[in-house]
Amino acid sequence: MDPFADTLQRLREAFSSGRTRPAEFRAAQLNGLSRFLRENKQLLLEALAQDLHKSAFEAEVSEISISQNEINLALRNLRAWMKDEKVSKNLATQLDSAFIRKEPFGLVLILSPWNYPLNLSLGPLVGALAAGNCVVLKPSEISKSTEKVLAEVLPGYLDQSCFAVVLGGPQETGRLLEHKFDYIFFTGNPQVGKIVMAAAAKHLTPVTLELGGKNPCYVDDNCDPQTVANRVAFFRCFNAGQTCVAPDYVLCSPEMQARLVPALQSAITRFYGDDPQSSPNLGRIISEKHFQRLQGLLSCGRVAIGGQSDESDLYIAPTVLVDVQETEPVMQEEIFGPILPIVNVRSLGQAIDFINRREKPLALYVFSKSSQVVKRVLAQTSSGGFCGNDGFMHLTLASLPFGGVGSSGMGNYHGKFSFDTFSHHRACLLRPPGLEKIYAIRYPPHTPRNLRVLLMAMETRSCSCTLL
Numbered sequence: 001m002d003p004f005a006d007t008l009q010r011l012r013e014a015f016s017s018g019r020t021r022p023a024e025f026r027a028a029q030l031n032g033l034s035r036f037l038r039e040n041k042q043l044l045l046e047a048l049a050q051d052l053h054k055s056a057f058e059a060e061v062s063e064i065s066i067s068q069n070e071i072n073l074a075l076r077n078l079r080a081w082m083k084d085e086k087v088s089k090n091l092a093t094q095l096d097s098a099f100i101r102k103e104p105f106g107l108v109l110i111l112s113p114w115n116y117p118l119n120l121s122l123g124p125l126v127g128a129l130a131a132g133n134c135v136v137l138k139p140s141e142i143s144k145s146t147e148k149v150l151a152e153v154l155p156g157y158l159d160q161s162c163f164a165v166v167l168g169g170p171q172e173t174g175r176l177l178e179h180k181f182d183y184i185f186f187t188g189n190p191q192v193g194k195i196v197m198a199a200a201a202k203h204l205t206p207v208t209l210e211l212g213g214k215n216p217c218y219v220d221d222n223c224d225p226q227t228v229a230n231r232v233a234f235f236r237c238f239n240a241g242q243t244c245v246a247p248d249y250v251l252c253s254p255e256m257q258a259r260l261v262p263a264l265q266s267a268i269t270r271f272y273g274d275d276p277q278s279s280p281n282l283g284r285i286i287s288e289k290h291f292q293r294l295q296g297l298l299s300c301g302r303v304a305i306g307g308q309s310d311e312s313d314l315y316i317a318p319t320v321l322v323d324v325q326e327t328e329p330v331m332q333e334e335i336f337g338p339i340l341p342i343v344n345v346r347s348l349g350q351a352i353d354f355i356n357r358r359e360k361p362l363a364l365y366v367f368s369k370s371s372q373v374v375k376r377v378l379a380q381t382s383s384g385g386f387c388g389n390d391g392f393m394h395l396t397l398a399s400l401p402f403g404g405v406g407s408s409g410m411g412n413y414h415g416k417f418s419f420d421t422f423s424h425h426r427a428c429l430l431r432p433p434g435l436e437k438i439y440a441i442r443y444p445p446h447t448p449r450n451l452r453v454l455l456m457a458m459e460t461r462s463c464s465c466t467l468l
Contacts, residue, residue, distance in 0.1 A: 004176055007164045008107065011134040014161040015106050020132045023079055025159075029129045030078070032157040033122065034071045037064060040153055044118060047145035051117065053284035053314075058239060059118075066396070067122040073398050073415055074130040081130065081419045084428075092457035097430040102423040104132035105206075106182035111173065111196065113187045114140035114286055115242040115336075120210075121150060124185045127418025133183070134162045138176060141169045142286055174199075181205050183422060187244075189334070190407050208411030208421055210244070211404050212334045213361040217247035218351045218377060220368030221256050223389075228367045229263035232340070233271065235391025237318050240283035241338035242290075245363040245385065245392040248335055249324075250342045251351045257342055261320060264340075265305050268318045277308070277315050284314040285337060291316065294337040300330035301341060326354075348373060352380050360384070360406035363392060384408050 019025060037044070041064060048054040048063060074081075084099040108128045112121040121139050128135045137154075139147045151165045166176060177184075177199035186196045187210040200207045219228055236247055252260060272279040285291040291314050298307055298319065306319035316337050324330060324341040331341060345351045355364070355377075364383035366374045374388040384404035385394045394400055395414075403412025413421050441450045 002175070003172070004166060004179060007166065008136070008179055010161060011107055011136065011164060014159075015104070015134045019159075020104060020134055020162050023082055026082075026130055026132055027075060027078055029158055029162075030071050030075050030126065032159075033126065033129070034068065034075075036154055036157040037068050037071075037122075040149065043149055043153070044146070047149050048118065050145040051114070051143040052239065052242070052286060053282075054239065055281050055283070057281070058283065062239065063116060063118040067119050067126070070123055070126045070398065070415070070418070074126050074419065077416065078130055081416055090458055090460060092454070093429065093431075095432060095435065097428075099428050101426040101428050102131065102419070103426050105422060105424055106133060107136070108133040108183045108185065108422060109136045109138065109176070109181040111138045111184070111186045111188065112140060114143035115239060115244070117143035117146035117150075120187050124187075124208075124413060124418065124422075127413055128183075128185070128422045129158075129163075130419050131422035133422055135164075136176075136181075137163070137165045138168070138173060139165065141167065183207070185411075185413075185421070186210065193409070208403070208413065209409045210402075210411075210413075211362065211407065211409040212244040212336075213359055213404070213408040214248040214331070214334055215245060215361045215363040215365065215383075216351075216355045216358075217250045217365040218348075218355075218367070219250055219252040219256055219260060220348070220366070220370065220373050221253055222369045222373070223367045224369075225256070225259040225263040226266065229260060229267045231367075231389075231391055232365075233264055233267040233318065236340050237268070237271070237282065237338045238391075240285060240316070242283070242286065242336050243392070244334075244336075245395060247340070247363075247365050247391060248361075249331065250340060251345050251354060252342065253346065254344050257322060257344060260342070261304050261322065264320050268305060272318065276306075276317055277310065277313065282318070282338075285316055286314075288314070290336065294335070294339060297330045297335065297337070297339055300324060300328040304342075306338075348376065352377060355381050360404070360408055362404045362408040363387065363394075365391065382406075 045056055045059050048059040082102060084101050087098050089098050110124045117140055139150045151167055155165055180203040183206055184200050185208045186193060190211045193209045193211045197207055232247055272282050276282050291311055294316050295309050301321040301324035304320045304322045306317035308317040319339045321341040324343050360382050362384040364381060364386050366377045366388050368374055378386055382405055387394050395402055398415030401412035401417040402414045403409055411421055441454055
């Protein structure tokens with residue numbers, strides 16, 4: 001018995017009826033999402049605290065507020081985004097209407113992760129609904145409390161003929177992926193991303209893959225170590241380090257390391273106190289499995305700061321590792337915890353070579369008072385996103401696309417980019433039925449003169465003429 005067949009059939013029938021296409025319907029769904037956030041804020045805060053020990057500050061900033069901002073932006077701009085986009089024409093098409101129409105794909109699957117279980121579910125959902133799709137949302141089974149709210153409460157705020165939440169672990173997700181969808185949006189690790197992409201390929205279904213990777217953070221000798229330490233420690237330890245765009249390791253000279261490590265100790269103590277485990281501002285590791293993986297990484301290099309852990313509390317202390325070798329496990333996998341290895345390089349060129357030897361990261365960070373240093377790293381590397389002299393603040397701008405490149409992902413979203421991701425851009429040309437004598441130049445028998453005229457008329461340049 002297929003547990004998903006009836007649900008998917010219901011959603012396909014709703015899409016085929018045209019129900020999701022009008023702007024009024026899309027706006028109603030977005031307003032429903034907005035009400036869900038407003039009316040269940042306390043419930044969501046409690047769920048995020050239960051799942052990840054998220055403070056109210058972190059939950060508000062990185063889950064609730066950012067989701068609400070995406071909804072508000074989509075509601076303000078929905079009709080403008082939906083509007084046909086006029087395009088330039090050549091001489092041969094001057095009497096025609098040429099435009100791009102943004103059409104919904106149809107039935108969309110969103111597979112969301114556990115680390116930001118609300119934001120990374122609702123963010124893509126806003127784009128999918130604004131674009132007029134029917135949506136199946138599969139939240140992570142690992143963040144159980146948030147999954148429960150999304151499954152039991154959210155559907156009541158949306159049209160359930162066009163939206164469904166499905167539950168389950170890897171086995172159920174595998175069965176779900178056997179079905180044909182019109183678009184799949186996945187956020188998670190590269191290993192599962194390959195499974196999703198292989199399943200999508202069987203149906204030639206397009207995908208967005210929001211993956212991860214090891215995000216480098218180069219610290220130049222020409223910078224203030226305390227400012228750098230404040231920013232790196234904050235973004236490394238935000239959500240207990242379980243952020244796909246967190247700085248994953250530091251590259252710096254031995255001289256900068258000697259200045260940076262005491263500054264990191266100062267920042268960590270200031271943020272979380274002498275006993276970070278008792279701080280209300282530091283999250284916890286999501287599960288025992290992930291805790292044990294992180295505990296194993298603490299043996300890499302030499303612990304310069306932190307290193308404590310408590311499995312009964314799923315607590316890993318904010319930790320800085322030095323004397324780390326590139327071949328050690330902590331440098332072979334995405335850390336996804338509050339552990340920061342420092343690797344020594346002798347020059348900017350060596351740092352760039354180190355970055356470029358590895359897979360392209362989701363984000364790349366550079367700290368320097370020299371704009372030339374920042375610009376050189378930007379020019380000579382590749383990454384999904386880039387930020388000079390701060391952490392992942394680029395994520396807060398809906399005007400910037402968020403996505404990876406290479407093994408850190410494909411496709412992007414946020415703001416209008418989300419709407420575009422979930423829209424088929426249909427190329428349209430409408431020609432008047434008459435004027436056959438003008439268009440007859442295309443037909444055989446062909447002559448050199450007709451070929452010259454036709455090629456001139458088809459040149460891909462913008463033409464301001466109004467008549468042939």
